[in-house]
Amino acid sequence: MVELTKFFHGYLEREPLFKSKKVLQSNYTPENIAHRDDQIKTIAGILAPALRMEKPSNLFLYGKTGTGKTVVSKYVTSQILSVANEKKLPIQIIYLNCKLKRVADTEYRIIVQLAKEFGLDIPATGLPTDEVYKIFLKHIDSENKLIILVLDEIDQLVKKAGDEILYNLTRINFELKNVELSIIGISNDLLFMDGVDPRVKSSLSEEELVFSPYNALQIQDILRERAKEAFGEGIVREGVIEKCAAYAAREHGDARRALELLRVSAEIAERKNKSFICVENIDEAEEKIERDRVLDVVNTQPKQFQLTLLAIFDVCNLAESPVFTGDIYEIYKSFCGKVGLKPLTQRRVSDIIAELDMLGIINARVISKGRYGRTREIKLGIPSSTIPNIRTTLKESLNL
DNA sequence: GTCAATTCACATGAAAGAGACCACGGTCTAGTG
DNA sequence: CTAGACCGTGGTCTCTTTCATGTGAATTGACGA
Numbered sequence: 001m002v003e004l005t006k007f008f009h010g011y012l013e014r015e016p017l018f019k020s021k022k023v024l025q026s027n028y029t030p031e032n033i034a035h036r037d038d039q040i041k042t043i044a045g046i047l048a049p050a051l052r053m054e055k056p057s058n059l060f061l062y063g064k065t066g067t068g069k070t071v072v073s074k075y076v077t078s079q080i081l082s083v084a085n086e087k088k089l090p091i092q093i094i095y096l097n098c099k100l101k102r103v104a105d106t107e108y109r110i111i112v113q114l115a116k117e118f119g120l121d122i123p124a125t126g127l128p129t130d131e132v133y134k135i136f137l138k139h140i141d142s143e144n145k146l147i148i149l150v151l152d153e154i155d156q157l158v159k160k161a162g163d164e165i166l167y168n169l170t171r172i173n174f175e176l177k178n179v180e181l182s183i184i185g186i187s188n189d190l191l192f193m194d195g196v197d198p199r200v201k202s203s204l205s206e207e208e209l210v211f212s213p214y215n216a217l218q219i220q221d222i223l224r225e226r227a228k229e230a231f232g233e234g235i236v237r238e239g240v241i242e243k244c245a246a247y248a249a250r251e252h253g254d255a256r257r258a259l260e261l262l263r264v265s266a267e268i269a270e271r272k273n274k275s276f277i278c279v280e281n282i283d284e285a286e287e288k289i290e291r292d293r294v295l296d297v298v299n300t301q302p303k304q305f306q307l308t309l310l311a312i313f314d315v316c317n318l319a320e321s322p323v324f325t326g327d328i329y330e331i332y333k334s335f336c337g338k339v340g341l342k343p344l345t346q347r348r349v350s351d352i353i354a355e356l357d358m359l360g361i362i363n364a365r366v367i368s369k370g371r372y373g374r375t376r377e378i379k380l381g382i383p384s385s386t387i388p389n390i391r392t393t394l395k396e397s398l399n400l
Numbered sequence: 401g402t403c404a405a406t407t408c409a410c411a412t413g414a415a416a417g418a419g420a421c422c423a424c425g426g427t428c429t430a431g432t433g
Numbered sequence: 434c435t436a437g438a439c440c441g442t443g444g445t446c447t448c449t450t451t452c453a454t455g456t457g458a459a460t461t462g463a464c465g466a
Contacts, residue, residue, distance in 0.1 A: 102446095106445080106446075108444095108445065108446085109445095109446095123422065123423060124421085124422075124445090125420095125421060125422045125423080125444075125445050125446070126421080126422035126423035126424080126443085126444060126445070127422085127423065127424090127444065127445085128443080128444055128445085129444085129445080131444090302447095302448075304448085304449095324409085324410085325409085325410065325411085326409070326410075344448090344449070344450085345449075345450060345451085346410080347411095347412095347449085347450075347451085348448080348449060348450075350410075350411065350412085351412095351449095354411090354412095366410090366411065366456095366457095367457090368408095368409095368410095368456075368457035368458050368459085369408085369409080369457090369458080369459075370407095370408085370457075370458040370459025370460070371406090371407065371408060371458075371459040371460045371461090372407095372408060372409075372458095372459075372460095373407085373408040373409025373410055373457095374408080374409060374410050374411065374455095374456060374457060374458085375409060375410050375411080376410080376411080
């Protein structure tokens, strides 16, 4: 008891490492965005007609994760909005992240979310989709307005729900008299548009913009700028920024990852009562981020998912040689027996393995072994140091 | 030695079902005046 | 008479199963040199 109060007092007396933590959080939109001037100008140019109440062209942004697509579009739209507010223009910006599960990942839910933005409360389920459309359209069309709809991670949406939604959304303009709707689509997948209905394609990507990855130096700039706001003087030791940037650039110039790395490093240092962040903290941070990410996925997925993952861990642990779907399925089945769960079909497990691959927890590559068939070659996609930890968590949650 | 056919072990697709969740409208019930 | 409880119907959504079709190269076997 006494110990704890002492601890809390100590905690409060200690000089905090962070001056402002939110600067490093992923949803923070900084005042000025480094190395993205061109894109900002281009987007601003494309969206500017909105301020004359003319419908801007639909816009499509491509680029890998952490290249600033979201930040840039949020920045530009918020600027437009503030000008619009100043001039009392009826412009509305709606930002939807289509990747958010159970929020905006189906046609129905997109409409519900949109409706919510207009103060309309529609139940999350239970109504026919076209009914919801009608309610929404009627409500929206009652006043003059210009709407800019930002659909982030739009590729996820289309992959799950098909491109019909996009078609419907682009058609809204024809059905509404008083409202103009422009769409900004944001996609991580550069090839995404190839598989989309040509009609949608032509109307949606009237303008296109590619965000190229940052290089290590640019990431350093970004980190330095944010670190200046986030920490006090002298807290970030020599080489920390450089190393964070190098780690992130190793992937494909993912600035978000670099920022997260820096933030978690700082958190670790803080927890250790250090008054500075040093290079060693970064390695720990990297491992922690990875572990948390996997654990997060694992905990939110159904049991069968967890069992499959556990089977993969076990098989990969035992065998040095490459591991295939069939092996996993056998082990998985035996686990099911132990836990008393009805095993899924191989078809389903195959899909689950594919999903795990998508999540980056494993690396699965389809290979052909010639006469000996075609299968997935499975390797672990996470550092082996994190695995024992995850494995025990898994086993606990499964009572194995 | 060359070349096409074969063959394996799954991958990949499509469709459809089970079960959870929910809204809506109608009917029933009990309480009220 | 009316508010609330309780159905049945019809809708979405996720996770699965079932059935069907696809696939890439090692292997096989026929063929000719």
